[in-house]
Amino acid sequence: xxxxxxxxxxxxxxxxxxxxxxxxxxxxxxxxxxxxxxxxxxxxxxxxxxxxxxxxxxxxxxxxxxxxxxxxxxxxxxxxxxxxxxxxxxxxxxxxxxxxxxxxxxxxxxxxxxxxxxxxxxxxxxxxxxxxxxxxxxxxxxxxxxxxxxxxxxxxxxxxxxxxxxxxxxxxxxxxxxxxxxxxxxxxxxxxxxxxxxxxxxxxxxxxxxxxxxxxxxxxxxxxxxxxxxxxxxxxxxxxxxxxxxxxxxxxxxxxxxxx
Numbered sequence: 001x002x003x004x005x006x007x008x009x010x011x012x013x014x015x016x017x018x019x020x021x022x023x024x025x026x027x028x029x030x031x032x033x034x035x036x037x038x039x040x041x042x043x044x045x046x047x048x049x050x051x052x053x054x055x056x057x058x059x060x061x062x063x064x065x066x067x068x069x070x071x072x073x074x075x076x077x078x079x080x081x082x083x084x085x086x087x088x089x090x091x092x093x094x095x096x097x098x099x100x101x102x103x104x105x106x107x108x109x110x111x112x113x114x115x116x117x118x119x120x121x122x123x124x125x126x127x128x129x130x131x132x133x134x135x136x137x138x139x140x141x142x143x144x145x146x147x148x149x150x151x152x153x154x155x156x157x158x159x160x161x162x163x164x165x166x167x168x169x170x171x172x173x174x175x176x177x178x179x180x181x182x183x184x185x186x187x188x189x190x191x192x193x194x195x196x197x198x199x200x201x202x203x204x205x206x207x208x209x210x211x212x213x214x215x216x217x218x219x220x221x222x223x224x225x226x227x228x229x230x231x232x233x234x235x236x237x238x239x240x241x242x243x244x245x246x247x248x249x250x251x252x253x254x255x256x257x258x259x260x
Contacts, residue, residue, distance in 0.1 A: 007038075007245075010245040011034065011038070012260075013244070013245055013246070013247055013260060014034050014037050014038070014244035014245050015030070015031075015034050016249075016259055016260055017244045017246075017248055017249065018030050018033050018034055018037075018239075018244055020169075020170070020171045020249060020259065021168070021169035021170060021171060021232075022169070022239070023170070033239060033240055034244070036240035037089075037239075037240050037242070037244050037245070039240070040089040040090075040197065040240055040241050041089055041243075041245065043089065043197070044089045044090070044092070047090070047092070047093055047197075048092045048093075050093070051092040051093040051095070051096040051097075052092070052096070052123035052124070052126065052127075053123070053126075054096070056100055059096065059097060059100065060097075060100055061203075062203030062204060063097045063100075063203055063204045063205070063206065064203070064204075064205050064206070065097075065101070065205070065206045065208065066205065066206065066207045066208065067207060067208035067209055067210070068101060068206075068208055070191060070208045070209060070210045070211065071083075071101075071102065071149060071191055071193075071208050072102075073211070074189035074191050074211045075102070075147060075149065077187075077189055078147050079144060079145070079147065079186055079187040079188045079189070080143065080144030080145065080146070080147050080148050080149070080150060080186055080188040080189075081144075081148075081149045081150065081188055081189050081190075081191050081211075082144070082150050082152055082179060082182055082183055082186075082188050082189070082190045082191065083098075083104075083149055083150060083151045083152060083191055083192075083193040084152060084154075084179060084190050084191065084192045084193065084212075084227065084230065084231075085151060085152065085153045085192070085193045085194060085195075085231075086153050086155040086194070086231045086234065086235065086242065087153050087155055087156065087242070087243040087246065088194065088195060088196070088238075088241050088242055088243065089197070089241050089242070089243060090195045090196065090197045090204060090241060091153065091195065093195060093197075093204055094193075094194075094195025094204070094206060095124070095127075095128065095151055095195075096127055097195065097204060097206055098149070098151075098193070098195075098206060099127045099128060102149050103129045103148055103149065104128050104129060104148065104149045104150070104151055105128060105129045105130045105131070105132060105140070105143040105148045105149070105150050105151070106124065106128055106130075106131055106132065106150070106151035106152075107132050107133070107134045107140060107150065107151065107152050107153075108121075108124075108131055108132070108133065108134060109133075109134050109156070110133065129143070129148055130143060134178075137178065137181070137182060137185075140152075140182060141182070141185060141186050144182070144186040144188045145186065149191075150182075150188070151193070152178075152179060152182070154175070154176040154178060154179050154227065155168070155228075155231050155248070156246055156248065157173065157174050157246070157247055157248055157249065157250040157251050158174065158176060159174060159251050160174060160251060162176055162177055162178060163175055163176055163177065163224075163251075164177060164220050164221050164224050165253050166221060166224035166225040166227075166228050167225065167228060168228040168231070168232055168248065168249075169228075169232045169235065169236075171249055172249075172252075172253050172256075173228065173248055173249055173251075174250075174251035175224040175227065175228055176224075177220040177223065177224060179223070179227055180215065180216035180217075180220060180223040180224075180227075181216075183215060183216050184216045189211035189212070190211060190212045190215050191208060191209065191210075191211050191212075192207075192208070192209040192212070192230050192234070193206070193207070193208050193209075194206070194207045194234045194237075195207075196237070196238050196241060197238075197241055207234075212226075212230075247260055
């Protein structure tokens with residue numbers, strides 16, 4: 001629990017997010033959820049090198065997959081697949097495990113630490129088809145045209161550009177419209193994808209759901225709400241494994257105060 005005690009700022013952010021998203025949860029349980037979040041974050045520190053450089057056959061044995069056929073069925077359309085996911089603490093492992101079954105490209109956001117950014121990109125390039133900066137949608141479209149599965153987690157706050165406000169677990173959040181835009185421009189199917197860390201040392205589980213119907217709908221707000229509903233539902237299955245340390249609600253609707 002060293003991370004919990006050392007990172008007061010992140011602890012405060014996580015507590016704020018959890019209080020906003022689970023207001024009906026007793027205070028003691030919310031506080032425990034914050035602690036569990038940092039425990040899973042700590043596990044990620046040691047788990048990530050295994051995800052990047054671990055023996056593929058050993059990793060296969062530690063993973064179960066539910067719904068892989070949904071991904072393959074979506075790929076049969078030949079226009080690529082957008083893997084709709086979120087920032088869970090097992091995202092690195094989830095990407096590596098899925099890449100053992102199909103070629104994957106991923107959209108990413110740079111981090112401020114240049115060394116960390118360089119090491120991360122180099123490691124991911126070792127098992128992904130390509131890594132694409134999240135703003136380079138044309139590059140992502142090229143990969144979709146090549147019928148690649150495309151990992152995309154739109155659940156962070158990117159301000160007001162290219163976003164609409166849609167509720168995420170009951171709280172309005174600036175939500176990217178890019179998933180719907182990518183799907184519209186490419187014709188790609190959108191397939192929800194979520195990795196979970198199993199209890200104890202049991203390994204991991206990847207959950208892949210059926211491709212979304214009537215998406216995009218042509219209504220950005222409606223599509224954003226749907227994306228957040230899907231992500232929120234999955235977060236609730238293992239809330240301690242979500243990255244609550246990000247300022248998901250940094251951008252507020254006009255007139256609303258800063259929650260952090």
